[in-house]
Amino acid sequence: MTQNVDTRPQPLSAGMIYCHGCGKPIHESARSCPHCGAVARSARSGRSKWSAAILAFFLGGFGVHRFYLGQPIVGLIYLLFCWTLVPALIAFFEFIYFLVISEEKFDQQYNR
Ligand SMILES: [Zn+2]
Structure with missing residues (x-):
């Protein structure tokens, strides 16, 4: 049939x-x-938490995800201190944060 x-x-x-x-x-x-x-x-302005997470994971030490999220000043601070590796550490926690928050929360924070 x-x-x-x-x-x-x-x-x-x-x-x-x-x-x-x-x-x-x-x-x-x-x-x-x-x-x-x-x-x-x-x-919406179309920023995705997955793109932010990937950028934070691979290029987070240079603040690339902050530039992506429309926070160039913060990104510049990451870039200035990238040699200390502290931004890379912070970015790793942000990577986890982007993974665990809901897309709704992400939109509220970064896609207004
Ligand atoms: Zn529908």
Whole structure:
């Protein structure tokens, strides 16, 4: 017996993204999903906690994640003291912090 229900994801046409709330395709410029009402991530300034975590882990000693998060002054301080390795230590704890906080909390702090 063949099933008529196609559960495969529909191919996206140009300019469409998947809603993170319901998974349906919505236009990338949509501020919220017309299907479920979830606020589209692309409508925010779009910093991701995963990018911040990766930057903090690999380049945190140079404050790169702080530049990414829109805090160039703090990033500069990391850069100035990178030779002490203290910023690398702080960045490692920030890496863990970025991993454990929720995306909502991250957005509240860095995507306002
Ligand atoms: Zn949705």
